[in-house]
Amino acid sequence: MPVPERFCVGSDFCQELAGAADTTFRRVYGGWPAERIVSHGATVSLLADMSPLTYGHLLLVSNRHYVSFGEVVAECADAVTDALGEILPQYKSSFGEPVIMEHGSTKWMNGSACITHAHLHLLPLRLAQVHAVMKRDGLTSARIDGITGLRRLGVAGLPYFYCGDADSHRVYGVAQATPRQYLRSVAGRLLGIDDPEWDYAVVVRKHLLSATMEETACWFVPLP
Numbered sequence: 111m112p113v114p115e116r117f118c119v120g121s122d123f124c125q126e127l128a129g130a131a132d133t134t135f136r137r138v139y140g141g142w143p144a145e146r147i148v149s150h151g152a153t154v155s156l157l158a159d160m161s162p163l164t165y166g167h168l169l170l171v172s173n174r175h176y177v178s179f180g181e182v183v184a185e186c187a188d189a190v191t192d193a194l195g196e197i198l199p200q201y202k203s204s205f206g207e208p209v210i211m212e213h214g215s216t217k218w219m220n221g222s223a224c225i226t227h228a229h230l231h232l233l234p235l236r237l238a239q240v241h242a243v244m245k246r247d248g249l250t251s252a253r254i255d256g257i258t259g260l261r262r263l264g265v266a267g268l269p270y271f272y273c274g275d276a277d278s279h280r281v282y283g284v285a286q287a288t289p290r291q292y293l294r295s296v297a298g299r300l301l302g303i304d305d306p307e308w309d310y311a312v313v314v315r316k317h318l319l320s321a322t323m324e325e326t327a328c329w330f331v332p333l334p
Contacts, residue, residue: 123171123227127155135160138314146319148326151333153189154182156197158326161310162318163233163297166205166325170197170230178214179228179257179272180264187258189334194257197232198276200329206234211293212272213284214263230272233297237275243296244271244282251280 122134126145135146138160146158148168159167170193172182183190194210201208211231241251249271254260256279263270263281271282271293289295291309298308307313 123157123229124175126157127171127173139316139319143320143323146323148323148329149331149333151189151193153186153334154193156193156326156331156333158319158322159231159310160319161314162322163294163303163308163315164301165318165321166201166208166232166234167318167322168197168201168232168326170194170232172228176228176264177217177226178260178264178270179212179230180214180260180262180268180270182228182264183258184261184264187261190257192334196331196333200331201232204325204329207236207275208232209235209237209240210257210272210274211240211297213293214260214268214270214272216267216269231293231297235297235300237273237278237280239300240273240296241280243299244273247296249282251282254279254281 125133126135126147127150136144146160148156148158151173153173155171155173157169157171159169172179172186174182176182179190198208209232211233212229214228215226244251257272257274259279260270260272260281269284271284273280273282294308294310295305298305
């Protein structure tokens, strides 16, 4: 597998996509399965979440090293929309209608966002329920026309939360005080996962990753 442009030694995703032998995933899973990549394209790749919150928890990851999909769509908007166009129908058939969630980080946040490499979460949840939880938490949102609407935030280097589905897209402002792994905590609450078991470092649900990989093994997802 070719090394992605703008490869970053400090990012687990960069290490995996570059085909490194020693990665966090391989250490956690002990070589079975050998990898979690569902489909690999020139611009983006589709992976199972290493610590899935539920069956069907997937990640769309940029191959080049960006810290938000706002940065990705600023340079590769067509690739992102084309990739989602390939993924979402198959996702819906296997797992149900997904919500897409992202914590868009910036280069200046010094890791406080807990994001070092841009990735979108795909989860079988309802956007209205996600929005209701975030609204109760005091976050305010604005509608955008689509995921490409994140471009201006990426260009400006602004942090954000993005939540969307096939029909609606919302972006939320982010303060420095936002808890780490906040979106995982939102999903965890909706899935009935006790705090802090939504934390990827606390519980690794290997059986859910295996089941998700088995389901997606028959997918045909040509990614750009």
